[in-house]
Amino acid sequence: MTVAALGDSLTQGFGLAPENGFVPVLSRWLDRNGAEVTVINAGVSGDTTAGGLSRVAWTLTPEVDAMIVALGGNDLLRGIDPDVSRANLDGILKAADEADVPVLLVGLDAPSNYGADYEARFEAIFPDLAETHDALLYPSFLAPLTAESDMATALATLMQPDGIHPNAEGVTRIVEGIGPHVLELIARASDEGSGS
Template sequence: MMRKALMGILMMCAGMAQADEVVIAALGDSLTQGYGLPQADGFVPQLQNWLDGQGAEARLINAGVSGDTTAGGLARVGWTLEPEVDAMIVTLGGNDLLRGLDPTQARNNIEGILKAAQAADVDVLLIGMQAPGNFGAEYKAEFDKIYPELAEAYGALYLESFFVGLVEEGAQIDPVALRDWLQADGIHPNAKGVTRIVEGVGPRVLDLIDAVKLGD
């Protein structure tokens, strides 16, 4: 009887611990997915380790798909927002830029993602992207303002850039200057680069966890 009672208490405590855990889906492209890296060295596993080291009660789900555009993210956000998901990190737009897609389409897609999260009562950290200058000043201005404007409109937390741990605020990605932190393609971070990125993104994810807990 004593053993059964003890087991019951332990199971109840385990259930309470899981209830306190914040489940975060990381919706993104190859940067989120961990392209070109062993699984343990990717963004989501490294961020999970960083959060564990901070004592955060959170569990990350890797919802990154290599090559995904904002349209792809919108198409799969419904099944990404499972009932267990409390929050979402959205990092999309890089492949829209590589293809020179219309900023208006990107805006509409990201807004659709934010609307879906809002309907599911899921808090969001929206990570921005900055267009290169080769598409022209007008294109860059239209694209760059998507993220801060939508974050404000939908009450999402905002971080200017995924590469915040590698470059100063407002600076463009320079593959030559960052060659020690990037893979040979000059686009995707290597394991050391991901570590630096996590150090930059991590504090904002802690803010996201706090936002979820304050809303409970």
């Protein structure tokens, strides 16, 4: 089975040794948990939801059985209108629907610096679209980093100096959080592939 991870620098593994990036660490986690899966790194550093939409057609090659979609962080950094981000992610999920490829949609917590309205509109995108497209939802890519500690501690111990990208230990925690959801995605792809 082949899973494509469509995303930005968090997926691509920015600032890390190749073996410590999200995709290689996830691949090893899945292997240890009995899933024989090839994970394709379709992460592009700096990519927005618009970039993901422009790449989704050639990401969804015939051998791709399932897709993780982890985009939106760069939309947040640029203050892009949540309606634009929503439309782009909707287009990505429509492409996956048309290709009969199940999706795990990965959400993000919006910062409060754009105001409560922006924050609420952005964070609503992910559960809304997951429901519309019957996609699996993982609420927040970075949530495992603050699960055991406060944000200041997480920034100091689990993030790179830029405060945006996780370090190797941070990636390990992220994978431990999202891994069971990827196993669920793989199970869904197996069921659909067998015609059940």
